Amino acid sequence: MPLYLKYSLILMVMMNALVGLGQSKEKPRVIVSTDIGGTDPDDNQSMIHLMMYSDLFHIEGLISSPYGNGRKKDLLDMIALYEKDFPKLVSHNKNLTPPNALRQVCKQGVISGAPYAGYTTASEGSAWIVTCAKKKSNQPLWVLVWGGLEDVAQALHDAPEIENKIRVYWIGGPNKKWSVNAYSYIVEHHPNLWMIEANATYRGWFMEDENAPKNMSEGAYYDNFIKGKGAMGADFINYYKGHIKMGDTPSLAYLMNGNPSNPKGESWGGRFTPIAYSSRHIFERNTTTADTIPAYGVVEWRFKGPLLNLPADSVCFTIEIQKQEWPGYYLGNGVYGVRYSSKKPEVSSYVTHSAISALNAQKGQYVSTVPWPGKPNKDDYRLGKQWYGDVPEAAFFLGEQQGARTVSKYRAAFLGDWAKRWKWLNISHSEFR
Numbered sequence: 284m285p286l287y288l289k290y291s292l293i294l295m296v297m298m299n300a301l302v303g304l305g306q307s308k309e310k311p312r313v314i315v316s317t318d319i320g321g322t323d324p325d326d327n328q329s330m331i332h333l334m335m336y337s338d339l340f341h342i343e344g345l346i347s348s349p350y351g352n353g354r355k356k357d358l359l360d361m362i363a364l365y366e367k368d369f370p371k372l373v374s375h376n377k378n379l380t381p382p383n384a385l386r387q388v389c390k391q392g393v394i395s396g397a398p399y400a401g402y403t404t405a406s407e408g409s410a411w412i413v414t415c416a417k418k419k420s421n422q423p424l425w426v427l428v429w430g431g432l433e434d435v436a437q438a439l440h441d442a443p444e445i446e447n448k449i450r451v452y453w454i455g456g457p458n459k460k461w462s463v464n465a466y467s468y469i470v471e472h473h474p475n476l477w478m479i480e481a482n483a484t485y486r487g488w489f490m491e492d493e494n495a496p497k498n499m500s501e502g503a504y505y506d507n508f509i510k511g512k513g514a515m516g517a518d519f520i521n522y523y524k525g526h527i528k529m530g531d532t533p534s535l536a537y538l539m540n541g542n543p544s545n546p547k548g549e550s551w552g553g554r555f556t557p558i559a560y561s562s563r564h565i566f567e568r569n570t571t572t573a574d575t576i577p578a579y580g581v582v583e584w585r586f587k588g589p590l591l592n593l594p595a596d597s598v599c600f601t602i603e604i605q606k607q608e609w610p611g612y613y614l615g616n617g618v619y620g621v622r623y624s625s626k627k628p629e630v631s632s633y634v635t636h637s638a639i640s641a642l643n644a645q646k647g648q649y650v651s652t653v654p655w656p657g658k659p660n661k662d663d664y665r666l667g668k669q670w671y672g673d674v675p676e677a678a679f680f681l682g683e684q685q686g687a688r689t690v691s692k693y694r695a696a697f698l699g700d701w702a703k704r705w706k707w708l709n710i711s712h713s714e715f716r
Contacts, residue, residue, distance in 0.1 A: 401468020
């Protein structure tokens with residue numbers, strides 16, 4: 284090769300490298316569906332984290348999708364706290380999202396759990412998912428679900444064409460237990476959805492392994508890095524006495540660190556494995572401790588009863604498990620059904636309650652085990668090639684929590700990075716005067 288041509292090629296490579304260095308990474312498009320204000324205050328902690336890192340995301344929607352008393356107002360209350368701290372924060376990072384921009388994308392989602400069908404009628408939140416998913420963009424829309432899947436299920440039902448336009452990272456586990464009907468609809472009718480189903484991996488955010496730094500353990504993180512830091516710092520102590528939980532934050536961290544298009548790779552939000560099926564067991568009888576099912580799988584009990592002329596999705600009985608109750612429905616032709624999903628490995632019992640004598644006081648037991656999704660079963664939901672779950676290898680369990688070590692290993696890194704941002708809210712000397 285002539286010398287001048289060789290140098291020309293070298294120069295071209297160098298110029299391309301410099302251009303690449305000058306290009307900023309495109310912010311991921313994000314909608315967060317949260318049960319903030321509902322049964323678990325960890326969403327308040329996660330929302331503070333999101334707002335303090337809002338420069339990294341194009342936030343297109345904040346949807347209140349609660350169980351219990353949470354409403355859109357709870358989102359607005361958190362934004363009001365952020366607004367008080369915003370002048371200091373933005374002086375350190377001019378790319379943070381202004382509070383009014385966040386207010387404009389707050390939407391009210393569905394309030395109650397989905398019936399047996401898995402969907403009902405559109406909410407403001409589900410309609411907003413459809414609207415955002417249909418925008419022209421060269422990026423997917425990331426839907427980060429911190430609670431139930433009801434609004435996602437409704438959006439997919441109302442506009443199935445958005446299936447290939449969204450990517451879902453769902454904090455499952457306990458949320459799957461309460462959102463089991465919406466989940467069943469999605470997994471049955473949209474198995475080709477791009478989905479990360481994190482049933483236990485997320486617990487690595489707050490469960491401490493043997494390498495957890497002492498200055499970030501239990502309440503020490505609040506005392507060392509948050510206490511005295513602005514309005515959000517003052518509010519943080521109201522949730523779990525300031526102890527870090529934030530079980531939904533791994534969905535954000537997944538987009539912050541790592542390659543989001545590769546769930547099998549390393550990231551602050553965990554590492555995942557493709558799964559070809561989602562566990563489901565259907566029993567047309569009462570079960571016993573001889574019946575073992577995977578934790579996080581769907582179990583459905585069906586009972587025979589009278590032939591009735593009832594509308595679809597009529598609640599006819601409840602099933603009580605560990606002092607909590609789930610609605611059961613008339614499926615037609617004298618068959619009644621109820622779904623459940625255990626949030627962890629457990630040995631438990633159930634009893635039904637109904638004004639219909641054939642459905643009252645049905646009793647049984649079951650055993651749920653890990654790893655999920657367990658051995659294949661004839662009732663399983665078959666999945667496409669873009670559904671991912673917690674890694675099953677024993678080395679990545681933290682206690683009984685599958686895959687949690689793929690997050691906990693980065694605890695010092697992600698909490699250390701957040702500590703730097705809390706410093707932005709240090710009180711200046713002038714404020715003491």
